[in-house]
Amino acid sequence: MSIKLKLMMIMSAIVLVILLLSMTLNYYMVGDSLRRDSQSNMLLAARQIESSIERSLSTIDKVEDVPNFEDMLEQMQKNDPRYLEITGIDPATFTSPSRTDGAMHAGILFGTYQQGQWNEDRAAVAEAIRTGESVMLDSRMRDKKVLKGFIPFDPPGRDPYVMRIVMSYQHISSLMRELFCSSVVISSVLLVIVICGSYVLACYFTRPVQSILEKVNKVASGEFDTQFDVTGNDELAQLSSRIDIMAFNQGLYTRRLEQMYEENRAVKEHLESVINQTADAIHVTDTEDVVVRVNQAFEDLYGWHPQEVIGKRLNLVPEELKETYEDQRQRLLKGESISSTESVHLRKDGSRVEVSISIAPIHDEEKGIVGLISVTRDMTSRNRMEELLRRSEKLTTVGQLAAGVAHEIRNPLTTLRGFLQIQQQTGTLNVKHVDLMLSELDRINLIVGEFLILAKPQAVQFQRTDIRCILEDVISLLDSQAHLCGVEFHIQVTNQPTAVFCAENQLKQVFINLLKNAIEAMPNGGRISIELCLYEENVKIVIKDEGTGMSPEVMAKLGEPFFTKKDAGTGLGLMVSQRIIQSHKGLLDMESIEGEGTTVTILLPWAACAKDAGTAGEAGGGLQNGV
Known part of the structure; x- marks a missing residue:
C-alpha cells in the first residue's frame, strides 16, 4: 500500500470519527434541548391554565363549575397537537391507598384521564406534592413515547392539586430525524471534501518522498549521477541533500572499487600466469599444512594432479627428515626466516628426488601468518652436473700436478743421470758429486711429498x-x-x-x-x-x-x-x-x-x-x- 493511500485513509478516518462524534454529541444535545423546550412549554401551558382557573374562580367556588372549561382545554389541544392530554388531579383522592386501578376517574378534577398508568402517575403525583417541584417522566402510552409532566399548584384559599400534562414525542422525533438527515448530508459532503483534500495534501506531501524513492531506486540500480529536484529547508529537503551527497560519494567509491578490481584482476592474472609458467614447483599450504594450491610444475615434478592434493596433507618428506621439516615449519609460523635448503622429497610413486626448497610465510594484515608457500626446484640434473664438474676439475688438477711434477723432477733427474754417467765413465766415486746427487734426491722427495699432501x-x-x-x-x-x-x-x-x-x-x-x-x-x-x-x-x-x-x-x-x-x-x-x-x-x-x-x-x-x-x-x- 502506498504512502499516499495510507495518508488519505488516515486523514479520512480521523475526519469520519470527528464527524461521528460531533453528530452523536449534536444529536444528544439537540434532543436534550428539545426536551427542555417541551418541559418549558408544558410549564407555560400549565400556568396559563392555572391563570384561567384563577380568573374564573373569582366568581365560582369549584373548578369543575367553570363554564366552558372543557371546551377551552379541547381548543388548546387542537391548537397544539403536541398536548395529548391535560388533567387536573386531586392528590388526596388520587393517591389514596383505598383507590384501585378500576376507579380510573376518582380524584380527577378536570380534563381527561384515558391514557393513564395509575401506579406510575400516583408515584409522580406524590413526589410532586412532597417536593413542591414539577416531575417529568419519559413513558410509553399505546406504543408511543410520551413526556408526562406533573406540576403541583397550591393556590391560596383552595386545596392543592397537580396538573398532569401528557405531551407527544412525535414532534421531537421528527425534528431529530430532520436534524439527523441534515447532519448526514452535511457530513457526507464534508467527508467527500476531506477525501479530495486528503488526496491533494497526500500528493503534496508524498511528491518529495516519491522523488526520493525514485532516486534511491536509481542508486540501487547503479545510477549515481541523477540529482533531486526537491527544494526547501525542511527535513525532506535535507534528506534529499544528504542522499545526493551519499550517491556522489558512493559513485566515487564504486568507480574506485571498479578500478581496483580491474587492477587486482590484472595482477591476479599476471601472478597466475607467472606461477603456472614458472619451472619451479610451487604449492601453498595453510597453517595446518593442508594444501591450498599447486601449479603445473608441481604436478610435473611430483606426479600429483591438483584435484588429488588440494584440501589434503601431503607426505612429501621422508620419514628420517620429518622432524627437521616440522621444526622448520613451526619456526616459520612463529615469524622466523629460513634460507633455502637442499633436501630430498618423495614423489607420488614413492621415488626420491633431490630438491632445493625455499619456504616463506604468507602474511595477512589482520590475521597474521595464514599459510606457507613453498618453491621447490629439481636439483638432480644440477647435482649431476656439479659432480661431473668436480671430477673434471679434479682430473684437470691431477693433470696439471702430473705435468708440473714431471717438469720439476726432470731437472734433478737429468743432473743425477749426468753425475752417474761421469762416475761410470771414470770408474771413480766423487764425493762432491755424491753430495749434489743427494741434494737433488732431497729436492725430488720434497716435491713428491707436497704432491702427496695435495693428492691424498x-x-x-x-x-x-x-x-x-x-x-x-x-x-x-x-x-x-x-x-x-x-x-x-x-x-x-x-x-x-x-x-x-x-x-x-x-x-x-x-x-x-x-x-x-x-x-x-x-x-x-x-x-x-x-x-x-x-x-x-x-x-x-x-x-x-x-x-x-x-x-x-x-x-x-x-x-x-x-x-x-x-x-x-x-x-x-x-x-x-x-x-x-x-x-x-x-x-x-x-x-x-x-x-x-x-x-x-x-x-x-x-x-x-x-x-x-x-x-x-x-x-x-x-x-x-x-x-
Missing part, C-alpha cells in the same frame, strides 16, 4: 689448542731468520682465550709458509704486523707485510700448482695452506697492492662457539680428513 688426504687428530701458542712457536722459529733479513715482527694479540680445534703441526706449516713468504717479499727489510683477535664466532689472524706486493694478474694465478715468483719455490706451498685451512672449516683470503705489500686474513671457528663436536674435532676426538 691424510688422517690427522684434531685437538683443542690456543692459536696464541702456535703463533709464538712459529715466531720463535723464524725470529732469527727475520733478524738476518732485517725484518721485525709487530705482534698484537688479544687477552681472551683463542682456542680452536685443529691439527697443530698443519697450522704451524700454514703460518711458516705465510711468514716465510712475507720475509722473502721484503729483501730490504721491513715490518710484519701480526694481529690475533676474536671476530664474531671465529678467531681472526691477520698477517700484513710491507713487501713488493703483487699485481692483479699475479693474484689471479695464486694457488695454481707450481706457479711461483721465487727462484727456488715449487708453487705448492699456498695451495697446501689453502687446503689445510679448508680442512679446519676456515677461510683464507689474500689482498695485495703492488709496491705497498700483501695482507693475508685467516678465519678459524672459535672452539667456545663450536656446536658440532664431530665437525669441529673435539679435544681428543676422532680423526678428520685433512690435506
Whole structure:
C-alpha cells in the first residue's frame, strides 16, 4: 500500500470519527434541548391554565363549575397537537391507598384521564406534592413515547392539586430525524471534501518522498549521477541533500572499487600466469599444512594432479627428515626466516628426488601468518652436473700436478743421470758429486711429498689448542731468520682465550709458509704486523707485510700448482695452506697492492662457539680428513 493511500485513509478516518462524534454529541444535545423546550412549554401551558382557573374562580367556588372549561382545554389541544392530554388531579383522592386501578376517574378534577398508568402517575403525583417541584417522566402510552409532566399548584384559599400534562414525542422525533438527515448530508459532503483534500495534501506531501524513492531506486540500480529536484529547508529537503551527497560519494567509491578490481584482476592474472609458467614447483599450504594450491610444475615434478592434493596433507618428506621439516615449519609460523635448503622429497610413486626448497610465510594484515608457500626446484640434473664438474676439475688438477711434477723432477733427474754417467765413465766415486746427487734426491722427495699432501688426504687428530701458542712457536722459529733479513715482527694479540680445534703441526706449516713468504717479499727489510683477535664466532689472524706486493694478474694465478715468483719455490706451498685451512672449516683470503705489500686474513671457528663436536674435532676426538 502506498504512502499516499495510507495518508488519505488516515486523514479520512480521523475526519469520519470527528464527524461521528460531533453528530452523536449534536444529536444528544439537540434532543436534550428539545426536551427542555417541551418541559418549558408544558410549564407555560400549565400556568396559563392555572391563570384561567384563577380568573374564573373569582366568581365560582369549584373548578369543575367553570363554564366552558372543557371546551377551552379541547381548543388548546387542537391548537397544539403536541398536548395529548391535560388533567387536573386531586392528590388526596388520587393517591389514596383505598383507590384501585378500576376507579380510573376518582380524584380527577378536570380534563381527561384515558391514557393513564395509575401506579406510575400516583408515584409522580406524590413526589410532586412532597417536593413542591414539577416531575417529568419519559413513558410509553399505546406504543408511543410520551413526556408526562406533573406540576403541583397550591393556590391560596383552595386545596392543592397537580396538573398532569401528557405531551407527544412525535414532534421531537421528527425534528431529530430532520436534524439527523441534515447532519448526514452535511457530513457526507464534508467527508467527500476531506477525501479530495486528503488526496491533494497526500500528493503534496508524498511528491518529495516519491522523488526520493525514485532516486534511491536509481542508486540501487547503479545510477549515481541523477540529482533531486526537491527544494526547501525542511527535513525532506535535507534528506534529499544528504542522499545526493551519499550517491556522489558512493559513485566515487564504486568507480574506485571498479578500478581496483580491474587492477587486482590484472595482477591476479599476471601472478597466475607467472606461477603456472614458472619451472619451479610451487604449492601453498595453510597453517595446518593442508594444501591450498599447486601449479603445473608441481604436478610435473611430483606426479600429483591438483584435484588429488588440494584440501589434503601431503607426505612429501621422508620419514628420517620429518622432524627437521616440522621444526622448520613451526619456526616459520612463529615469524622466523629460513634460507633455502637442499633436501630430498618423495614423489607420488614413492621415488626420491633431490630438491632445493625455499619456504616463506604468507602474511595477512589482520590475521597474521595464514599459510606457507613453498618453491621447490629439481636439483638432480644440477647435482649431476656439479659432480661431473668436480671430477673434471679434479682430473684437470691431477693433470696439471702430473705435468708440473714431471717438469720439476726432470731437472734433478737429468743432473743425477749426468753425475752417474761421469762416475761410470771414470770408474771413480766423487764425493762432491755424491753430495749434489743427494741434494737433488732431497729436492725430488720434497716435491713428491707436497704432491702427496695435495693428492691424498691424510688422517690427522684434531685437538683443542690456543692459536696464541702456535703463533709464538712459529715466531720463535723464524725470529732469527727475520733478524738476518732485517725484518721485525709487530705482534698484537688479544687477552681472551683463542682456542680452536685443529691439527697443530698443519697450522704451524700454514703460518711458516705465510711468514716465510712475507720475509722473502721484503729483501730490504721491513715490518710484519701480526694481529690475533676474536671476530664474531671465529678467531681472526691477520698477517700484513710491507713487501713488493703483487699485481692483479699475479693474484689471479695464486694457488695454481707450481706457479711461483721465487727462484727456488715449487708453487705448492699456498695451495697446501689453502687446503689445510679448508680442512679446519676456515677461510683464507689474500689482498695485495703492488709496491705497498700483501695482507693475508685467516678465519678459524672459535672452539667456545663450536656446536658440532664431530665437525669441529673435539679435544681428543676422532680423526678428520685433512690435506
